[in-house]
Amino acid sequence: MNSRMKQSDTILKDSALSITSSRRKILDIFLSSESALAHQDIETKCSDQYDRVTIYRTLQTFLEKGIIHNIPTTDNSIKYALCSDSCITTGHHHDNHVHFRCDACEKTLCLDDVSIPSVKLPSGYSINEINMVVTGVCKSCRK
Amino acid sequence: MNSRMKQSDTILKDSALSITSSRRKILDIFLSSESALAHQDIETKCSDQYDRVTIYRTLQTFLEKGIIHNIPTTDNSIKYALCSDSCITTGHHHDNHVHFRCDACEKTLCLDDVSIPSVKLPSGYSINEINMVVTGVCKSCRK
């Protein structure tokens, strides 16, 4: 990969996606955001530059390619976040880190350094994926 | 509480809610379901006996009273499940059990016996609530 390439372009190339203006923009938004984003957030950050439908389709594409993952929420909003590098390259997606939702700033963060503790299920259950979402007050709001 | 009372009536009384036909019905549906239910599921099980709007409002009321809790999902459907007894009486809601979503039958179960392992967050974060959702194949589908 050409290291002078934009990071977003590299990611798109690696995922065998054609490089288009909207994909680049949306990817850049994720790259520069430290928190998970809802469809709505992306629309706002695009300053309505792109059609709502395009955003739906782009997020769908990114999900399928494993570029982003979605985070479970208890409200009905789906949040998306960039996958870590390892996650992108493996193709098959496994989030093994904890997600944190701050009740104060309402942001959802990926705590990449906090791995999900193992859990023992009753016999008969096979585990595919584990999600853990912690709510509380984040470091920034605590200050 | 009169022990000959319907269980649903007892729950409603304890939550200081007036007993109405729809509330009773919806509560009975939860009481007799072993898996978490989406709004849509409830509508179906009501055989369209009640207005869609009533179901929205009833679920909202139950949530506020702590009779049911909602379970995080990665799709946009919100799932609801009955709270355990302790949960109802305390008022303030804490789910400390794991939820399991089966990829085969697509049901979401409360694994009441599996408590969520503790997790250590970086300093500066305070924890309010923890949700853990495991996906895989459940006991019944495994057979």
Next chain:
DNA sequence: GTTGGTGCAAAAATTTTGCAGGGTG
């Protein structure tokens, strides 16, 4: 009888789908 819950109607918001035109490789 008063209060609060339900049903109906309608609006608002979200998500999906089809198709023609335009950009990417």
Next chain:
DNA sequence: CACCCTGCAAAATTTTTGCACCAAC
């Protein structure tokens, strides 16, 4: 130049809100 992506239009679905009537206590 062939194919895929985007934008626009429209439909379908989900959720919210207002109001008059009816049931619960």
